[in-house]
Amino acid sequence: MDWYPLLNSLRIAAIACVLVFFTGIFFACYAAKLPRAVKGVLDVILTLPMVLPPTVCGYFLLLIFGVKRPLGMFLMKFGIKFVMTWYGGVLAAAVVAFPLMYRTARGAFESFDQNLAWAGQTLGLSNGYIFWRIRMPACRQGILAGTVLAFARALGEYGATSMLIGYTPGRTATISTTVYQLWRTNDERGAMFWVMVNLAISTVVLLTVNMLEARQKKAVRA
Amino acid sequence: MSLEVRIKKDFGAFRLDVDFTAENGVTALLGASGCGKSMTLKCIAGIEKPDEGRIVLDGAVLFDSEKRVNLPPQRRRVGYLFQSYALFPNMSVRQNILCGLCQEKDRAVREKRLAEMLRMMRLEGLENHKPSQLSGGQQQRTALARILVSDPKLLLLDEPFSALDGHLRDSLKIELRDLLARFGHEVLMVTHDRNEAYNMSERIAVMDAGRLLCVKPTKALFADPGSVQAAVLTGCKNIAPARKLDAHTAEVPDWGVKLTTKQEIRDELRAVGIRAHYFSPDARQNRFPVRFAEEMEEPFETILQFRCEGQKEDSPPIWWRLPKDKKPQRFPEELGVAAVNVLLLYD
Numbered sequence: 001m002d003w004y005p006l007l008n009s010l011r012i013a014a015i016a017c018v019l020v021f022f023t024g025i026f027f028a029c030y031a032a033k034l035p036r037a038v039k040g041v042l043d044v045i046l047t048l049p050m051v052l053p054p055t056v057c058g059y060f061l062l063l064i065f066g067v068k069r070p071l072g073m074f075l076m077k078f079g080i081k082f083v084m085t086w087y088g089g090v091l092a093a094a095v096v097a098f099p100l101m102y103r104t105a106r107g108a109f110e111s112f113d114q115n116l117a118w119a120g121q122t123l124g125l126s127n128g129y130i131f132w133r134i135r136m137p138a139c140r141q142g143i144l145a146g147t148v149l150a151f152a153r154a155l156g157e158y159g160a161t162s163m164l165i166g167y168t169p170g171r172t173a174t175i176s177t178t179v180y181q182l183w184r185t186n187d188e189r190g191a192m193f194w195v196m197v198n199l200a201i202s203t204v205v206l207l208t209v210n211m212l213e214a215r216q217k218k219a220v221r222a
Numbered sequence: 223m224s225l226e227v228r229i230k231k232d233f234g235a236f237r238l239d240v241d242f243t244a245e246n247g248v249t250a251l252l253g254a255s256g257c258g259k260s261m262t263l264k265c266i267a268g269i270e271k272p273d274e275g276r277i278v279l280d281g282a283v284l285f286d287s288e289k290r291v292n293l294p295p296q297r298r299r300v301g302y303l304f305q306s307y308a309l310f311p312n313m314s315v316r317q318n319i320l321c322g323l324c325q326e327k328d329r330a331v332r333e334k335r336l337a338e339m340l341r342m343m344r345l346e347g348l349e350n351h352k353p354s355q356l357s358g359g360q361q362q363r364t365a366l367a368r369i370l371v372s373d374p375k376l377l378l379l380d381e382p383f384s385a386l387d388g389h390l391r392d393s394l395k396i397e398l399r400d401l402l403a404r405f406g407h408e409v410l411m412v413t414h415d416r417n418e419a420y421n422m423s424e425r426i427a428v429m430d431a432g433r434l435l436c437v438k439p440t441k442a443l444f445a446d447p448g449s450v451q452a453a454v455l456t457g458c459k460n461i462a463p464a465r466k467l468d469a470h471t472a473e474v475p476d477w478g479v480k481l482t483t484k485q486e487i488r489d490e491l492r493a494v495g496i497r498a499h500y501f502s503p504d505a506r507q508n509r510f511p512v513r514f515a516e517e518m519e520e521p522f523e524t525i526l527q528f529r530c531e532g533q534k535e536d537s538p539p540i541w542w543r544l545p546k547d548k549k550p551q552r553f554p555e556e557l558g559v560a561a562v563n564v565l566l567l568y569d
Contacts, residue, residue: 113306113308115304115305115306115308116308116310118264118267118269118295118302118304118308119302119304119308119310120310120321121268121269121294121295121296122267122268122269122295122296122298122300122301122302122369123321123322123324123368123369124296124297124322124324124372125296125321125324126296129324134310134312137312138311138312
Protein backbone atom coordinates (compact mmCIF):
# COMPACT_ATOMS: atom_id res chain seq x y z
CA MET A 1 0.00 0.00 0.00
CA ASP A 2 1.36 3.36 -1.04
CA TRP A 3 0.36 6.08 1.46
CA TYR A 4 2.23 8.80 -0.41
CA PRO A 5 -0.90 10.61 -1.74
CA LEU A 6 -2.27 10.99 1.81
CA LEU A 7 0.97 12.36 3.26
CA ASN A 8 1.50 14.63 0.28
CA SER A 9 -2.07 15.97 0.42
CA LEU A 10 -1.85 16.60 4.15
CA ARG A 11 1.46 18.43 3.95
CA ILE A 12 0.32 20.50 0.97
CA ALA A 13 -2.95 21.42 2.70
CA ALA A 14 -1.26 22.15 6.04
CA ILE A 15 1.45 24.39 4.60
CA ALA A 16 -0.99 26.12 2.25
CA CYS A 17 -3.33 26.64 5.19
CA VAL A 18 -0.62 28.32 7.28
CA LEU A 19 0.39 30.57 4.38
CA VAL A 20 -3.20 31.49 3.65
CA PHE A 21 -3.90 32.10 7.35
CA PHE A 22 -1.36 34.92 7.57
CA THR A 23 -1.74 36.38 4.08
CA GLY A 24 -5.54 36.22 4.31
CA ILE A 25 -5.58 38.05 7.64
CA PHE A 26 -3.02 40.56 6.44
CA PHE A 27 -5.00 41.45 3.33
CA ALA A 28 -8.30 41.44 5.23
CA CYS A 29 -6.88 44.04 7.66
CA TYR A 30 -5.09 45.96 4.96
CA ALA A 31 -8.11 46.14 2.65
CA ALA A 32 -10.30 47.43 5.47
CA LYS A 33 -8.12 50.56 5.74
CA LEU A 34 -7.96 51.39 2.02
CA PRO A 35 -10.06 54.05 0.29
CA ARG A 36 -13.25 52.65 -1.17
CA ALA A 37 -12.28 52.66 -4.88
CA VAL A 38 -8.92 50.93 -4.36
CA LYS A 39 -10.57 48.50 -1.99
CA GLY A 40 -13.15 47.50 -4.62
CA VAL A 41 -10.48 46.73 -7.22
CA LEU A 42 -8.25 44.86 -4.77
CA ASP A 43 -11.23 42.91 -3.49
CA VAL A 44 -12.09 41.69 -6.99
CA ILE A 45 -8.51 40.61 -7.68
CA LEU A 46 -8.18 38.80 -4.36
CA THR A 47 -11.51 37.01 -4.73
CA LEU A 48 -11.11 35.98 -8.38
CA PRO A 49 -9.46 32.59 -7.65
CA MET A 50 -12.65 31.57 -5.84
CA VAL A 51 -14.87 32.35 -8.82
CA LEU A 52 -12.59 31.25 -11.65
CA PRO A 53 -12.47 27.58 -12.62
CA PRO A 54 -9.44 26.08 -10.85
CA THR A 55 -7.99 25.06 -14.23
CA VAL A 56 -7.93 28.71 -15.23
CA CYS A 57 -6.07 29.51 -11.99
CA GLY A 58 -3.65 26.73 -12.89
CA TYR A 59 -3.21 28.20 -16.34
CA PHE A 60 -2.36 31.60 -14.87
CA LEU A 61 0.10 29.99 -12.47
CA LEU A 62 1.79 28.29 -15.43
CA LEU A 63 1.93 31.66 -17.23
CA ILE A 64 3.76 33.14 -14.24
CA PHE A 65 5.85 30.25 -12.92
CA GLY A 66 6.26 28.12 -16.07
CA VAL A 67 9.89 27.09 -16.63
CA LYS A 68 10.06 29.14 -19.86
CA ARG A 69 8.53 32.27 -18.31
CA PRO A 70 10.75 35.07 -16.95
CA LEU A 71 9.86 34.56 -13.28
CA GLY A 72 10.06 30.78 -13.60
CA MET A 73 13.47 31.06 -15.26
CA PHE A 74 14.62 33.50 -12.60
CA LEU A 75 13.54 31.16 -9.78
CA MET A 76 15.24 28.23 -11.49
CA LYS A 77 18.57 29.96 -10.86
CA PHE A 78 17.95 29.40 -7.15
CA GLY A 79 16.80 25.85 -7.72
CA ILE A 80 13.17 26.71 -7.08
CA LYS A 81 10.74 25.13 -9.49
CA PHE A 82 7.00 25.20 -8.92
CA VAL A 83 6.13 23.09 -11.96
CA MET A 84 5.91 19.35 -11.38
CA THR A 85 7.08 19.55 -7.73
CA TRP A 86 5.12 18.85 -4.56
CA TYR A 87 5.67 22.38 -3.25
CA GLY A 88 4.17 23.66 -6.48
CA GLY A 89 1.07 21.96 -5.13
CA VAL A 90 1.33 24.17 -2.05
CA LEU A 91 1.31 27.23 -4.31
CA ALA A 92 -1.70 25.99 -6.31
CA ALA A 93 -3.68 25.04 -3.19
CA ALA A 94 -2.83 28.32 -1.45
CA VAL A 95 -3.92 30.45 -4.39
CA VAL A 96 -7.25 28.65 -4.66
CA ALA A 97 -7.90 28.56 -0.89
CA PHE A 98 -6.80 32.16 -0.24
CA PRO A 99 -10.13 33.88 -1.07
CA LEU A 100 -11.99 31.72 1.46
CA MET A 101 -9.71 32.84 4.27
CA TYR A 102 -9.56 36.42 3.06
CA ARG A 103 -13.30 36.84 2.75
CA THR A 104 -14.30 35.16 6.01
CA ALA A 105 -11.59 37.05 7.93
CA ARG A 106 -12.67 40.30 6.31
CA GLY A 107 -16.27 39.65 7.29
CA ALA A 108 -15.18 39.00 10.86
CA PHE A 109 -13.04 42.14 11.00
CA GLU A 110 -15.80 44.26 9.54
CA SER A 111 -18.27 43.15 12.20
CA PHE A 112 -15.72 43.88 14.93
CA ASP A 113 -16.88 46.60 17.34
CA GLN A 114 -14.41 49.38 16.59
CA ASN A 115 -15.14 50.93 20.00
CA LEU A 116 -13.12 48.11 21.57
CA ALA A 117 -10.03 49.10 19.61
CA TRP A 118 -10.56 52.78 20.40
CA ALA A 119 -11.06 52.02 24.07
CA GLY A 120 -7.76 50.11 24.03
CA GLN A 121 -5.98 53.05 22.44
CA THR A 122 -7.27 55.59 24.96
CA LEU A 123 -6.18 53.23 27.75
CA GLY A 124 -2.65 53.34 26.35
CA LEU A 125 -2.51 49.81 24.90
CA SER A 126 -0.20 49.43 21.89
CA ASN A 127 -1.76 48.80 18.49
CA GLY A 128 -0.04 45.41 18.31
CA TYR A 129 -1.51 44.36 21.64
CA ILE A 130 -4.95 45.54 20.55
CA PHE A 131 -4.68 43.50 17.35
CA TRP A 132 -3.48 40.23 18.84
CA ARG A 133 -5.21 40.31 22.24
CA ILE A 134 -8.48 42.09 21.52
CA ARG A 135 -9.31 42.14 17.81
CA MET A 136 -8.17 38.60 17.01
CA PRO A 137 -9.94 36.93 19.96
CA ALA A 138 -13.12 38.87 19.18
CA CYS A 139 -12.96 37.67 15.55
CA ARG A 140 -11.83 34.18 16.56
CA GLN A 141 -14.89 32.41 15.28
CA GLY A 142 -14.73 33.91 11.78
CA ILE A 143 -11.00 33.37 11.55
CA LEU A 144 -11.31 29.77 12.70
CA ALA A 145 -14.09 29.13 10.20
CA GLY A 146 -11.97 30.68 7.44
CA THR A 147 -8.96 28.56 8.36
CA VAL A 148 -10.95 25.34 8.31
CA LEU A 149 -12.61 26.19 5.02
CA ALA A 150 -9.23 27.05 3.53
CA PHE A 151 -7.75 23.79 4.79
CA ALA A 152 -10.63 21.76 3.40
CA ARG A 153 -10.41 23.55 0.07
CA ALA A 154 -6.64 23.07 -0.09
CA LEU A 155 -7.05 19.38 0.68
CA GLY A 156 -9.62 18.92 -2.07
CA GLU A 157 -7.82 21.04 -4.67
CA TYR A 158 -7.68 19.32 -8.04
CA GLY A 159 -7.83 21.64 -11.05
CA ALA A 160 -4.98 24.06 -10.47
CA THR A 161 -2.88 21.30 -8.91
CA SER A 162 -3.14 18.99 -11.90
CA MET A 163 -2.32 21.88 -14.26
CA LEU A 164 0.76 22.97 -12.32
CA ILE A 165 2.21 19.76 -10.88
CA GLY A 166 0.44 17.04 -12.81
CA TYR A 167 0.39 13.48 -11.48
CA THR A 168 3.61 11.61 -10.79
CA PRO A 169 3.19 8.68 -8.38
CA GLY A 170 5.46 9.10 -5.39
CA ARG A 171 6.36 12.68 -6.28
CA THR A 172 3.38 14.93 -6.93
CA ALA A 173 0.39 12.63 -6.44
CA THR A 174 -2.29 13.95 -4.08
CA ILE A 175 -5.48 12.25 -2.98
CA SER A 176 -7.65 14.03 -5.52
CA THR A 177 -5.33 13.51 -8.47
CA THR A 178 -4.88 9.87 -7.42
CA VAL A 179 -8.65 9.30 -7.37
CA TYR A 180 -8.91 10.61 -10.92
CA GLN A 181 -5.89 8.65 -12.13
CA LEU A 182 -7.04 5.35 -10.61
CA TRP A 183 -10.58 5.74 -11.88
CA ARG A 184 -9.27 6.61 -15.36
CA THR A 185 -7.20 3.44 -15.41
CA ASN A 186 -10.23 1.33 -14.35
CA ASP A 187 -8.93 0.69 -10.83
CA GLU A 188 -12.34 1.23 -9.22
CA ARG A 189 -11.36 -0.36 -5.90
CA GLY A 190 -8.28 1.84 -5.57
CA ALA A 191 -10.32 4.94 -6.41
CA MET A 192 -12.98 3.98 -3.87
CA PHE A 193 -10.30 3.51 -1.20
CA TRP A 194 -8.99 7.07 -1.63
CA VAL A 195 -12.54 8.43 -1.79
CA MET A 196 -13.13 6.84 1.62
CA VAL A 197 -9.90 8.31 3.00
CA ASN A 198 -10.94 11.73 1.78
CA LEU A 199 -14.40 11.32 3.26
CA ALA A 200 -12.91 10.34 6.63
CA ILE A 201 -10.61 13.37 6.76
CA SER A 202 -13.39 15.77 5.79
CA THR A 203 -15.70 14.32 8.43
CA VAL A 204 -13.08 14.65 11.14
CA VAL A 205 -12.39 18.26 10.15
CA LEU A 206 -16.05 19.20 10.23
CA LEU A 207 -16.66 17.41 13.54
CA THR A 208 -13.71 19.27 15.06
CA VAL A 209 -15.13 22.61 13.95
CA ASN A 210 -18.53 21.81 15.41
CA MET A 211 -16.95 20.74 18.68
CA LEU A 212 -14.88 23.91 18.91
CA GLU A 213 -17.94 26.02 18.24
CA ALA A 214 -20.00 24.20 20.85
CA ARG A 215 -17.24 24.63 23.42
CA GLN A 216 -17.00 28.32 22.67
CA LYS A 217 -20.75 28.79 23.03
CA LYS A 218 -20.62 27.00 26.36
CA ALA A 219 -17.77 29.24 27.54
CA VAL A 220 -19.78 32.33 26.64
CA ARG A 221 -22.82 31.07 28.52
CA ALA A 222 -20.94 30.07 31.68
CA MET B 223 -6.50 72.71 34.81
CA SER B 224 -8.10 73.58 31.55
CA LEU B 225 -9.16 72.20 28.23
CA GLU B 226 -9.08 74.30 25.09
CA VAL B 227 -10.80 72.95 22.01
CA ARG B 228 -10.98 74.63 18.62
CA ILE B 229 -11.65 72.16 15.84
CA LYS B 230 -13.13 71.98 12.37
CA LYS B 231 -13.93 68.86 10.40
CA ASP B 232 -15.81 68.56 7.13
CA PHE B 233 -17.98 65.49 6.52
CA GLY B 234 -19.46 66.71 3.24
CA ALA B 235 -23.11 67.03 4.22
CA PHE B 236 -22.18 67.96 7.76
CA ARG B 237 -19.61 70.35 9.18
CA LEU B 238 -18.25 70.18 12.69
CA ASP B 239 -17.03 73.54 13.95
CA VAL B 240 -16.63 73.91 17.71
CA ASP B 241 -14.64 76.24 19.87
CA PHE B 242 -14.77 76.17 23.66
CA THR B 243 -12.76 76.00 26.84
CA ALA B 244 -13.68 73.99 29.92
CA GLU B 245 -12.32 74.21 33.43
CA ASN B 246 -12.50 71.90 36.43
CA GLY B 247 -15.74 70.10 37.02
CA VAL B 248 -18.33 68.56 34.76
CA THR B 249 -19.24 70.16 31.45
CA ALA B 250 -22.13 68.65 29.54
CA LEU B 251 -22.33 68.75 25.74
CA LEU B 252 -26.07 68.89 25.15
CA GLY B 253 -27.51 68.39 21.69
CA ALA B 254 -29.84 66.30 19.56
CA SER B 255 -28.65 62.99 18.11
CA GLY B 256 -26.24 63.47 15.23
CA CYS B 257 -25.28 67.05 16.06
CA GLY B 258 -21.59 66.16 16.39
CA LYS B 259 -21.28 65.70 20.17
CA SER B 260 -19.66 62.27 20.04
CA MET B 261 -17.48 63.32 17.10
CA THR B 262 -16.16 66.18 19.25
CA LEU B 263 -15.22 63.70 22.00
CA LYS B 264 -13.52 61.43 19.46
CA CYS B 265 -11.44 64.32 18.16
CA ILE B 266 -10.36 65.22 21.69
CA ALA B 267 -9.43 61.60 22.44
CA GLY B 268 -7.46 61.35 19.19
CA ILE B 269 -9.62 58.66 17.63
CA GLU B 270 -10.70 61.01 14.85
CA LYS B 271 -8.48 63.63 13.29
CA PRO B 272 -9.95 67.11 12.80
CA ASP B 273 -9.20 68.90 9.51
CA GLU B 274 -7.83 71.87 11.37
CA GLY B 275 -7.69 73.41 14.81
CA ARG B 276 -5.98 73.04 18.15
CA ILE B 277 -6.62 71.01 21.30
CA VAL B 278 -4.72 71.84 24.48
CA LEU B 279 -5.12 69.99 27.78
CA ASP B 280 -3.46 71.45 30.88
CA GLY B 281 -0.86 73.19 28.74
CA ALA B 282 -0.01 70.05 26.75
CA VAL B 283 -0.76 70.39 23.02
CA LEU B 284 -2.66 67.27 21.92
CA PHE B 285 -3.43 68.47 18.43
CA ASP B 286 -2.34 71.47 16.41
CA SER B 287 -2.88 71.45 12.66
CA GLU B 288 -0.54 74.40 12.10
CA LYS B 289 2.36 72.92 14.05
CA ARG B 290 1.51 69.44 12.75
CA VAL B 291 1.09 68.02 16.22
CA ASN B 292 -1.24 65.02 16.50
CA LEU B 293 -0.55 62.88 19.55
CA PRO B 294 -1.82 59.28 19.30
CA PRO B 295 -4.66 58.42 21.71
CA GLN B 296 -2.20 56.36 23.78
CA ARG B 297 -0.26 59.50 24.75
CA ARG B 298 -3.10 61.93 25.36
CA ARG B 299 -4.05 60.85 28.88
CA VAL B 300 -7.69 61.22 28.05
CA GLY B 301 -10.12 58.65 29.46
CA TYR B 302 -13.08 57.72 27.29
CA LEU B 303 -16.17 55.98 28.64
CA PHE B 304 -18.02 54.56 25.66
CA GLN B 305 -21.78 54.39 25.45
CA SER B 306 -21.66 50.59 25.46
CA TYR B 307 -18.63 50.65 27.86
CA ALA B 308 -16.45 48.72 25.34
CA LEU B 309 -15.26 46.18 27.90
CA PHE B 310 -13.06 43.53 26.30
CA PRO B 311 -15.38 40.49 26.16
CA ASN B 312 -12.57 37.92 26.19
CA MET B 313 -11.04 39.29 29.40
CA SER B 314 -12.11 39.10 33.02
CA VAL B 315 -12.86 42.17 35.14
CA ARG B 316 -9.35 41.92 36.54
CA GLN B 317 -7.71 41.71 33.10
CA ASN B 318 -9.85 44.56 31.83
CA ILE B 319 -8.76 46.82 34.67
CA LEU B 320 -5.12 45.77 34.27
CA CYS B 321 -5.32 47.06 30.68
CA GLY B 322 -5.62 50.52 32.20
CA LEU B 323 -2.35 49.89 34.05
CA CYS B 324 -0.42 48.73 30.99
CA GLN B 325 2.00 51.66 31.19
CA GLU B 326 2.88 50.92 34.83
CA LYS B 327 6.01 48.76 34.77
CA ASP B 328 6.18 47.72 38.43
CA ARG B 329 4.12 44.61 39.06
CA ALA B 330 3.68 45.30 42.78
CA VAL B 331 2.35 48.80 42.06
CA ARG B 332 -0.03 47.37 39.47
CA GLU B 333 -1.45 44.86 41.93
CA LYS B 334 -1.81 47.52 44.62
CA ARG B 335 -3.62 49.97 42.34
CA LEU B 336 -5.84 47.18 41.03
CA ALA B 337 -6.85 46.17 44.56
CA GLU B 338 -7.56 49.79 45.50
CA MET B 339 -9.67 50.33 42.44
CA LEU B 340 -11.63 47.09 42.94
CA ARG B 341 -12.43 48.20 46.47
CA MET B 342 -13.33 51.75 45.49
CA MET B 343 -15.63 50.54 42.72
CA ARG B 344 -17.15 47.78 44.84
CA LEU B 345 -16.03 45.11 42.38
CA GLU B 346 -14.41 42.81 44.93
CA GLY B 347 -15.42 39.22 44.34
CA LEU B 348 -16.13 39.87 40.67
CA GLU B 349 -12.45 39.90 39.57
CA ASN B 350 -12.74 36.72 37.55
CA HIS B 351 -16.12 37.38 35.99
CA LYS B 352 -16.40 38.06 32.27
CA PRO B 353 -18.18 41.29 31.22
CA SER B 354 -21.14 39.26 29.92
CA GLN B 355 -21.73 37.98 33.45
CA LEU B 356 -22.03 41.48 34.96
CA SER B 357 -25.09 43.67 35.44
CA GLY B 358 -25.30 47.02 33.64
CA GLY B 359 -24.18 48.93 36.72
CA GLN B 360 -21.25 46.57 37.33
CA GLN B 361 -20.20 46.91 33.70
CA GLN B 362 -20.22 50.68 34.02
CA ARG B 363 -18.17 50.52 37.22
CA THR B 364 -15.67 48.15 35.59
CA ALA B 365 -15.30 50.44 32.58
CA LEU B 366 -14.80 53.44 34.87
CA ALA B 367 -12.34 51.52 37.03
CA ARG B 368 -10.33 50.62 33.94
CA ILE B 369 -10.21 54.28 32.91
CA LEU B 370 -9.56 55.86 36.32
CA VAL B 371 -6.76 53.43 37.13
CA SER B 372 -4.88 54.77 34.07
CA ASP B 373 -4.90 58.19 35.77
CA PRO B 374 -6.30 60.35 32.97
CA LYS B 375 -6.25 64.14 33.13
CA LEU B 376 -9.58 64.44 31.39
CA LEU B 377 -12.57 62.15 31.40
CA LEU B 378 -14.94 61.91 28.44
CA LEU B 379 -18.33 60.31 29.00
CA ASP B 380 -20.41 59.41 25.96
CA GLU B 381 -24.09 59.10 26.96
CA PRO B 382 -23.07 57.27 30.16
CA PHE B 383 -26.59 56.20 31.11
CA SER B 384 -28.13 55.28 27.79
CA ALA B 385 -27.31 51.56 28.12
CA LEU B 386 -29.08 51.28 31.49
CA ASP B 387 -32.66 50.57 32.51
CA GLY B 388 -34.65 53.51 33.81
CA HIS B 389 -34.76 52.47 37.45
CA LEU B 390 -30.99 51.84 37.57
CA ARG B 391 -30.26 55.14 35.92
CA ASP B 392 -31.25 57.41 38.79
CA SER B 393 -29.26 55.60 41.46
CA LEU B 394 -26.23 55.42 39.19
CA LYS B 395 -26.47 59.13 38.45
CA ILE B 396 -25.93 59.94 42.11
CA GLU B 397 -23.12 57.39 42.35
CA LEU B 398 -21.36 58.70 39.27
CA ARG B 399 -21.78 62.33 40.34
CA ASP B 400 -20.06 61.64 43.66
CA LEU B 401 -17.31 59.73 41.90
CA LEU B 402 -16.69 62.53 39.44
CA ALA B 403 -16.52 65.04 42.29
CA ARG B 404 -13.71 62.93 43.80
CA PHE B 405 -11.97 62.53 40.43
CA GLY B 406 -10.97 66.18 40.64
CA HIS B 407 -10.18 66.69 36.97
CA GLU B 408 -12.22 67.93 34.08
CA VAL B 409 -15.08 65.85 32.81
CA LEU B 410 -16.80 66.30 29.47
CA MET B 411 -20.10 64.49 29.19
CA VAL B 412 -22.14 64.04 26.05
CA THR B 413 -25.88 63.73 26.43
CA HIS B 414 -29.12 64.43 24.61
CA ASP B 415 -31.07 64.23 27.88
CA ARG B 416 -31.60 67.62 29.54
CA ASN B 417 -32.35 66.01 32.92
CA GLU B 418 -29.04 64.17 32.85
CA ALA B 419 -27.25 67.37 31.89
CA TYR B 420 -28.99 69.23 34.72
CA ASN B 421 -28.29 66.50 37.32
CA MET B 422 -24.65 65.99 36.50
CA SER B 423 -23.04 69.14 35.18
CA GLU B 424 -21.94 72.53 36.33
CA ARG B 425 -21.73 73.92 32.83
CA ILE B 426 -23.59 73.10 29.65
CA ALA B 427 -22.39 73.58 26.10
CA VAL B 428 -25.30 73.52 23.69
CA MET B 429 -24.60 72.02 20.27
CA ASP B 430 -26.70 72.15 17.14
CA ALA B 431 -25.84 70.87 13.64
CA GLY B 432 -22.10 70.71 14.31
CA ARG B 433 -21.92 74.17 15.87
CA LEU B 434 -21.54 75.21 19.47
CA LEU B 435 -24.32 77.66 20.33
CA CYS B 436 -23.31 78.68 23.84
CA VAL B 437 -21.57 77.58 27.02
CA LYS B 438 -23.32 78.61 30.22
CA PRO B 439 -23.54 77.55 33.86
CA THR B 440 -26.25 74.87 34.03
CA LYS B 441 -28.80 76.79 36.06
CA ALA B 442 -28.29 79.98 34.08
CA LEU B 443 -28.90 78.09 30.84
CA PHE B 444 -32.21 76.67 32.02
CA ALA B 445 -33.26 80.08 33.40
CA ASP B 446 -32.32 81.90 30.20
CA PRO B 447 -31.52 79.63 27.22
CA GLY B 448 -31.07 82.67 24.95
CA SER B 449 -31.63 80.87 21.62
CA VAL B 450 -34.42 78.85 20.07
CA GLN B 451 -32.31 75.67 19.80
CA ALA B 452 -31.16 75.97 23.41
CA ALA B 453 -34.75 76.53 24.53
CA VAL B 454 -35.89 73.38 22.69
CA LEU B 455 -33.00 71.34 24.11
CA THR B 456 -33.71 72.51 27.66
CA GLY B 457 -37.30 71.32 27.21
CA CYS B 458 -39.21 74.51 26.47
CA LYS B 459 -42.46 73.37 24.82
CA ASN B 460 -43.96 76.69 23.76
CA ILE B 461 -41.90 78.73 21.34
CA ALA B 462 -43.24 81.23 18.83
CA PRO B 463 -41.69 83.94 16.65
CA ALA B 464 -41.86 87.38 18.24
CA ARG B 465 -41.11 91.03 17.54
CA LYS B 466 -39.96 93.76 19.89
CA LEU B 467 -42.54 96.52 20.52
CA ASP B 468 -40.73 98.37 23.29
CA ALA B 469 -38.10 97.62 25.92
CA HIS B 470 -40.42 95.32 27.88
CA THR B 471 -43.15 94.36 25.43
CA ALA B 472 -43.01 91.70 22.71
CA GLU B 473 -45.65 90.92 20.14
CA VAL B 474 -46.33 87.28 19.28
CA PRO B 475 -48.38 87.23 16.06
CA ASP B 476 -48.93 83.44 16.03
CA TRP B 477 -50.60 83.51 19.42
CA GLY B 478 -52.24 86.89 18.85
CA VAL B 479 -50.91 88.32 22.13
CA LYS B 480 -48.53 90.94 23.47
CA LEU B 481 -46.30 89.86 26.35
CA THR B 482 -44.72 91.96 29.05
CA THR B 483 -41.21 90.85 29.93
CA LYS B 484 -39.05 91.45 32.95
CA GLN B 485 -35.78 91.34 31.01
CA GLU B 486 -35.08 94.20 28.66
CA ILE B 487 -35.68 93.18 25.04
CA ARG B 488 -32.93 93.67 22.48
CA ASP B 489 -33.77 94.74 18.92
CA GLU B 490 -32.86 91.43 17.27
CA LEU B 491 -35.47 89.42 19.24
CA ARG B 492 -36.44 86.36 17.21
CA ALA B 493 -38.86 84.40 19.37
CA VAL B 494 -40.24 83.99 22.85
CA GLY B 495 -40.53 80.80 24.88
CA ILE B 496 -42.76 79.92 27.81
CA ARG B 497 -42.15 76.69 29.72
CA ALA B 498 -45.25 74.52 30.01
CA HIS B 499 -45.44 74.62 33.80
CA TYR B 500 -45.24 78.43 34.07
CA PHE B 501 -48.86 79.10 33.14
CA SER B 502 -51.28 79.77 35.94
CA PRO B 503 -54.93 80.88 36.24
CA ASP B 504 -53.83 83.05 39.16
CA ALA B 505 -50.97 84.91 37.47
CA ARG B 506 -51.44 88.68 37.46
CA GLN B 507 -49.41 89.50 34.38
CA ASN B 508 -49.81 88.56 30.74
CA ARG B 509 -53.36 87.24 31.06
CA PHE B 510 -55.21 86.21 27.95
CA PRO B 511 -58.45 84.37 27.16
CA VAL B 512 -57.92 80.70 26.19
CA ARG B 513 -59.85 77.72 24.80
CA PHE B 514 -59.20 74.10 25.87
CA ALA B 515 -57.89 71.86 23.06
CA GLU B 516 -56.47 68.50 24.15
CA GLU B 517 -55.43 66.63 27.27
CA MET B 518 -52.64 64.13 27.83
CA GLU B 519 -52.03 62.35 31.10
CA GLU B 520 -48.63 61.43 32.47
CA PRO B 521 -48.04 59.34 35.62
CA PHE B 522 -47.91 62.33 37.96
CA GLU B 523 -48.66 65.29 35.78
CA THR B 524 -51.26 66.38 33.30
CA ILE B 525 -50.62 68.23 30.09
CA LEU B 526 -53.47 70.46 29.04
CA GLN B 527 -53.21 71.91 25.58
CA PHE B 528 -54.99 75.12 24.78
CA ARG B 529 -55.24 77.85 22.18
CA CYS B 530 -55.34 81.59 22.74
CA GLU B 531 -58.43 83.43 21.58
CA GLY B 532 -56.61 85.21 18.74
CA GLN B 533 -54.21 82.35 17.89
CA LYS B 534 -53.51 81.56 14.22
CA GLU B 535 -55.05 78.32 12.94
CA ASP B 536 -51.75 76.81 11.72
CA SER B 537 -49.90 77.51 14.97
CA PRO B 538 -49.66 74.45 17.24
CA PRO B 539 -51.58 74.44 20.54
CA ILE B 540 -49.83 75.69 23.68
CA TRP B 541 -48.84 73.27 26.45
CA TRP B 542 -49.71 73.76 30.11
CA ARG B 543 -48.20 71.17 32.42
CA LEU B 544 -49.35 70.86 36.03
CA PRO B 545 -49.38 68.30 38.84
CA LYS B 546 -52.49 66.11 38.74
CA ASP B 547 -53.75 67.28 42.11
CA LYS B 548 -53.58 70.91 40.97
CA LYS B 549 -55.75 70.28 37.92
CA PRO B 550 -58.81 72.60 38.01
CA GLN B 551 -62.31 71.14 37.88
CA ARG B 552 -63.24 73.36 34.99
CA PHE B 553 -60.77 74.61 32.39
CA PRO B 554 -60.10 78.30 33.21
CA GLU B 555 -61.24 80.97 30.80
CA GLU B 556 -58.08 82.97 31.23
CA LEU B 557 -54.47 82.00 31.84
CA GLY B 558 -51.50 84.16 32.66
CA VAL B 559 -47.74 83.97 32.92
CA ALA B 560 -45.39 86.05 35.06
CA ALA B 561 -43.24 88.53 33.14
CA VAL B 562 -40.10 86.97 34.58
CA ASN B 563 -41.02 83.62 32.98
CA VAL B 564 -41.11 84.85 29.40
CA LEU B 565 -37.88 83.63 27.81
CA LEU B 566 -36.35 85.91 25.21
CA LEU B 567 -34.77 83.99 22.35
CA TYR B 568 -32.27 85.38 19.87
CA ASP B 569 -30.12 83.74 17.18
